[in-house]
Amino acid sequence: MRKKNVVWIGMAIALLLGASWVTAAGPWIDEIDDEDSLCFPVGMFSIGAPQGVEQTRAAVDFPHSRHMTYSCQTCHHTWQYHAIVDGCSTAGCHDLTEAPENAVQKGQFTAEGIRYYKYAYHKMCRDCHRDINAANRDVARKAQFAGGPVELRRSGPVGCVECHPE
Numbered sequence: 562m563r564k565k566n567v568v569w570i571g572m573a574i575a576l577l578l579g580a581s582w583v584t585a586a587g588p589w590i591d592e593i594d595d596e597d598s599l600c601f602p603v604g605m606f607s608i609g610a611p612q613g614v615e616q617t618r619a620a621v622d623f624p625h626s627r628h629m630t631y632s633c634q635t636c637h638h639t640w641q642y643h644a645i646v647d648g649c650s651t652a653g654c655h656d657l658t659e660a661p662e663n664a665v666q667k668g669q670f671t672a673e674g675i676r677y678y679k680y681a682y683h684k685m686c687r688d689c690h691r692d693i694n695a696a697n698r699d700v701a702r703k704a705q706f707a708g709g710p711v712e713l714r715r716s717g718p719v720g721c722v723e724c725h726p727e
């Protein structure tokens with residue numbers, strides 16, 4: 562996940578700089594003729610289970626605009642630089658409403674497993690916050706020996722009830 566993010570962020574930066582050396586396949590900005598605009602939803606979303614799934618936990622509050630230090634493609638990883646941003650459970654994406662067999666192999670979600678919307682959200686949301694917390698613990702541990710001020714990164718929730726309040 563992390564490696565992929567780095568690639569996407571790198572591409573986004575390259576696009577911002579107008580670099581013409583980006584050679585990966587895809588409809589890049591200069592190939593989109595029509596002027597297009599994108600509505601960016603700010604504030605808090607409530608993410609619930611897709612239609613047909615009985616919610617067993619409370620829906621999750623997601624402060625979209627608190628995540629704007631990231632490139633859009635960190636999360637909207639199939640977005641191709643025009644107005645339409647597909648939802649996560651769009652057909653063919655994370656559209657399974659039950660865990661498939663063999664969802665996990667060697668501790669990793671399989672390609673089929675990650676189509677289950679719950680696994681996709683948990684992997685994206687929780688793992689990012691968890692990775693930041695782990696990096697913070699590392700920084701704090703090193704600072705204990707070195708002394709001096711510790712600067713920790715802000716993070717998000719990792720506990721079940723922090724995301725799904727009771």
Ligand code: HEC
Binds near residue numbers: 609618621686690722
């Ligand atoms: C970072 C936020 C986050 C954390 C932490 C998190 N979840 Fe979720 N979870 C989500 C999101 C987003 C969804 C998809 C929306 C939904 O269905 O509520 C989801 C979906 C689910 C679902 C399927 C929907 C339902 O209500 O039945 C279950 C069950 C669930 N989570 C249980 C857990 C449990 C148990 C934990 C702790 C081990 C946990 N979650 C931790 C964000 C989180």
Ligand code: HEC
Binds near residue numbers: 602623625628650
């Ligand atoms: C940390 C992850 C994350 C980042 C970063 C992010 N988004 Fe989102 N965004 C989401 C999630 C999750 C949803 C809800 C998707 C759903 O309901 O299926 C969403 C929804 C949207 C929607 C509504 C899509 C719909 O289904 O109607 C738009 C438009 C959007 N985002 C645009 C952006 C843009 C533009 C950026 C960059 C400036 C961005 N987002 C950055 C996670 C993110």
Ligand code: HEC
Binds near residue numbers: 631724
């Ligand atoms: C790529 C990393 C990343 C992803 C993916 C991500 N987050 Fe976050 N999240 C953060 C960071 C960093 C913050 C701290 C932002 C701040 O406070 O400035 C945060 C903050 C939050 C907060 C606010 C916590 C508070 O203190 O108020 C919530 C809630 C949250 N995230 C939920 C989610 C959910 C739900 C998803 C998935 C739909 C998600 N996040 C995906 C990095 C991420």
